[in-house]
Amino acid sequence: MTEKSIWVFLERKGGDVEDTSLEILGKARELSDRSGMLVTGILPGIIEDGKLKKIIHYGADKLLNLMDDNLNTYSTDLYVHSLQNIVKERMPEILLIGATPYGRDLAGRLAAKLKTGLTANAVTLDVDDNGILISGVPAYGGKIIAEIVCEKSRPQMATVRPGTFRPYFNENRNGEIIAVESNTSGITNRVVVKERKISEFLDLTKSKRTVIAGNGTRGDLKLVREFADYIGADIGVTRPLADRGLISRDFQVGSTGYSLRSEIAVILGVSGSEHFTSGIKDCRTVISIDMNPKAEIFQHSDYCIVGDIFDLIPKAIERMKVKM
Amino acid sequence: MKNIIVCIKVVPKSEAVFFDPVTKRLDRTKAENQINDADKNALETALRIREKYGGKVIVLSMGPPFFEQFLKIAIAMGADDAVLISDRLYGGSDTFPTALILSTAIKKIGDYDLILTGEESSDAGLGQLPAQIAEFLDLPQILFVSSMEINENKVMARRTIKGGYEIVETEIPAVLSIELGINQPRFPDFRRKRWADKEFQLKIWSNEDLRLDENDVGLKGSYTSVRRLVEIMPASRKKIFIEGTSEEKVEKMMEIIRGKLS
Numbered sequence: 001m002t003e004k005s006i007w008v009f010l011e012r013k014g015g016d017v018e019d020t021s022l023e024i025l026g027k028a029r030e031l032s033d034r035s036g037m038l039v040t041g042i043l044p045g046i047i048e049d050g051k052l053k054k055i056i057h058y059g060a061d062k063l064l065n066l067m068d069d070n071l072n073t074y075s076t077d078l079y080v081h082s083l084q085n086i087v088k089e090r091m092p093e094i095l096l097i098g099a100t101p102y103g104r105d106l107a108g109r110l111a112a113k114l115k116t117g118l119t120a121n122a123v124t125l126d127v128d129d130n131g132i133l134i135s136g137v138p139a140y141g142g143k144i145i146a147e148i149v150c151e152k153s154r155p156q157m158a159t160v161r162p163g164t165f166r167p168y169f170n171e172n173r174n175g176e177i178i179a180v181e182s183n184t185s186g187i188t189n190r191v192v193v194k195e196r197k198i199s200e201f202l203d204l205t206k207s208k209r210t211v212i213a214g215n216g217t218r219g220d221l222k223l224v225r226e227f228a229d230y231i232g233a234d235i236g237v238t239r240p241l242a243d244r245g246l247i248s249r250d251f252q253v254g255s256t257g258y259s260l261r262s263e264i265a266v267i268l269g270v271s272g273s274e275h276f277t278s279g280i281k282d283c284r285t286v287i288s289i290d291m292n293p294k295a296e297i298f299q300h301s302d303y304c305i306v307g308d309i310f311d312l313i314p315k316a317i318e319r320m321k322v323k324m
Numbered sequence: 325m326k327n328i329i330v331c332i333k334v335v336p337k338s339e340a341v342f343f344d345p346v347t348k349r350l351d352r353t354k355a356e357n358q359i360n361d362a363d364k365n366a367l368e369t370a371l372r373i374r375e376k377y378g379g380k381v382i383v384l385s386m387g388p389p390f391f392e393q394f395l396k397i398a399i400a401m402g403a404d405d406a407v408l409i410s411d412r413l414y415g416g417s418d419t420f421p422t423a424l425i426l427s428t429a430i431k432k433i434g435d436y437d438l439i440l441t442g443e444e445s446s447d448a449g450l451g452q453l454p455a456q457i458a459e460f461l462d463l464p465q466i467l468f469v470s471s472m473e474i475n476e477n478k479v480m481a482r483r484t485i486k487g488g489y490e491i492v493e494t495e496i497p498a499v500l501s502i503e504l505g506i507n508q509p510r511f512p513d514f515r516r517k518r519w520a521d522k523e524f525q526l527k528i529w530s531n532e533d534l535r536l537d538e539n540d541v542g543l544k545g546s547y548t549s550v551r552r553l554v555e556i557m558p559a560s561r562k563k564i565f566i567e568g569t570s571e572e573k574v575e576k577m578m579e580i581i582r583g584k585l586s
Contacts, residue, residue, distance in 0.1 A: 018486070076455075076465060100486045105467050108455030112423060117547030120450035134551060139448055140338040144350070145554045146448075153547045190464035191494045194480070198488035231581055243505030250487055256449065256504075264581060274338070281559040287577060302562040303580055305573050315574045 004131065005038040005062070006031060007092040007155065009083070010055065011103055012045060012072065019167070019203065020098030022058045024160050026168035027125055028096060029059035035127045037093055040064060042086070044071035044079060044182075056175035059168040063175060064090075068182040074102045075189040076109060082182045084113045092155045094133050096125070099159035107159045117150030118157040123164050123259075133158065138255055143274055163205025163258055202234055202250060204258040209233035209265075212253055212280075216269015216290055217309055219246050224268060227313050230320040236260065238276050254279040268309050272297030289313075325379030325474065327436040328370045330403070331426055331457070332363040332385045334394045335447040343555045350553065359394050362442025364401075364509035366502040369472070370440050371402045371510070377474050379437065380404045384429055386414060386422065392526055399520040400512030407433065411530040414541050421545035423456030428534045430461060438479070439499040443468055451501070458499035466492055467501045 011018040041060040111118035124136030135158040136145040150156040211228040242252040254276040267288040288301040298304040336355035383398040386409040395406040444451030458465035472481035
C-alpha cells in the first residue's frame with residue numbers, strides 16, 4: 001500500500017533551494033495537515049547535508065534526493081527524464097512546482113510526458129474532501145480567478161506563482177531523507193547553455209516599501225531611483241516600462257509580474273489597468289501621483305495626488321536633502 | 325531555412341470581458357477579439373528570420389471559422405500561408421489536447437525548422453503550450469526568448485531566467501516561445517490585406533484532415549476542468565485626494581510616508 005502524498009519540486013538556486021520552493025513547502029504543510037497526505041520534497045542533484053535537513057524544517061515529511069551530479073543545474077531533457085521516472089514509480093497525488101522560468105519550462109513538458117493535467121501560475125491552493133487539488137488561477141488580467149481541478153489523472157500538477165505563500169519553519173521537525181539513485185548518463189541534453197548572467201536579484205514580493213514607475217515617468221528611472229533611495233524603498237515598474245527593456249522583468253509589478261505586499265507603495269504615473277492593480281491589492285498603504293485626475297489608479301489608492309511627477313518628485317527629493 | 329510555423333491564438337480584449345455575478349460566467353459578447361500580443365511578437369520574429377535566412381512563414385491557429393479574419397491579418401503582415409484548425413470536436417480542449425492537435429497539424433504541414441509561439445496568452449496566461457508541443461514533436465524547447473539567431477543548423481537564443489538570462493544553443497528544428505514586447509510588430513500591409521481578403525485561400529482543417537481519436541480531443545481529451553469562477557474584489561481604499569500647491573502636496577505626501585515608516 002502506498003501512502004498518499006503531496007510532492008513539492010525543489011528548484012535549485014546554485015547550492016541552495018529557491019525561496020519559491022520553500023514557500024510552496026509551507027503551503028503543502030498546511031494542505032497536508034488538512035488532508036492527511038504527506039509532504040514530500042523532491043530535490044534534484046547533490047547538495048550539502050545540512051541543507052537537506054533544513055528542507056525538513058521547512059515542512060517536508062520526506063525528502064527524495066535524486067543523487068546525480070548532472071542535475072545540479074537545470075536542463076529540460078535531464079530533469080524531465082529523471083522526474084518522470086520517479087513520479088511514475090511512486091505516483092504522488094499532487095505535484096507542485098514554482099512558476100519560475102525553469103519551473104514553467106519543466107512543468108509543461110513533464111505534464112505532457114505523464115499525460116496528466118497541469119494548472120499554471122496558481123495563486124490559491126486548496127484540497128477538497130476527496131483529495132482533489134483546487135488551484136486558483138488569475139485570468140483576464142486578474143479580473144477573475146478560475147478554480148481548476150484535475151480529477152481524472154495523477155499526479156494533479158500545478159505551478160505556483162512566486163511570492164504567493166509564506167514559508168513555514170520549525171527547527172524541531174523530523175523527517176526522512178531518502179537518497180534516490182538517478183541515472184541520466186544515457187540522456188542527451190539538447191539545449192546547451194553558453195552563457196548565464198544573473199544580476200543582483202531583488203525579490204519584489206518581499207519588499208517593504210516600493211516606488212513603482214509607469215509611463216507617466218517617461219521612463220526616467222534615475223529620478224525614480226533617487227526618490228526611492230531617499231525613502232529607503234525598492235523600485236518596481238509597470239509592464240510597458242519592462243517591455244521597453246529599461247529594466248529586467250524581475251521588477252515588473254502586476255498580473256504578469258510580481259504581486260506586492262509592501263507596507264507602503266508610492267505609484268508614479270501609472271494609469272491603473274487591471275493587469276497592474278492586481279499586483280498592488282495586498283499593499284497596506286498606496287499613494288499615487290498622476291496628471292490625470294480621473295486616472296483609474298486613484299480608485300486603487302489611499303492617497304491620491306493629482307500633479308506633475310517632474311515637479312513633485314524633485315521637490316520631494318530637495319526637501320529630504322535639506323532635512324538630512 | 326525551411327518552414328517557420330508560428331502558432332497564434334485569437335483572444336478577447338480582457339478590458340471588455342465581464343463577470344456575471346449571477347450566472348458566475350464570463351460575458352465575452354462585448355469583447356472585441358485580437359491576435360494575442362505576444363503571438364504578434366512571435367510572428368514579427370519569424371518574418372525577420374525569413375528576411376535574413378529565407379524560408380516560409382506559416383501561421384497556425386485553432387478556433388471557430390470567424391478566426392479566419394485574424395489569420396488574414398497575419399497574412400497581410402507578411403506570412404506566406406495560414407492554416408486554421410476548426411472542428412466542433414475540438415471545442416473545450418485544455419492545453420494537453422490543444423498541444424496534441426496543433427502538433428498533429430504541424431506534422432501535417434511538415435518540413436519545419438522552427439516552431440514559434442508567444443510566451444503566453446493574455447486570457448488564460450498559462451504559457452504551457454510551447455513545452456507540450458515540443459514534447460509531442462520530440463523537439464528541444466527554448467522558452468521566454470528575447471532574441472535569437474540562426475547559425476547553420478543551430479539556433480542560438482537568449483532566454484529569460486530568474487534574475488537574468490542565459491544564452492543557449494540547440495539544433496533545429498526546435499520550439500521557441502517569444503517574450504511579449506521584444507519587438508515592434510509591423511502593421512498589416514494595405515495592398516496585401518486586400519489580396520488576403522479577396523484572393524488568398526486559407527487552409528481550414530478539421531478532424532477529417534487530422535484524424536485524431538475523438539477521445540483524445542475536446543472535453544474528453546482534457547485533464548483539467550474549471551470548477552468555478554470567482555470574481556476578485558478590488559481592495560477597499562481610502563481614496564483621499566491631497567489638495568493644495570505642489571509644495572503642500574509634497575509636504576503632506578512626505579508626512580504620510582514618514583508616518584508609515586516609523
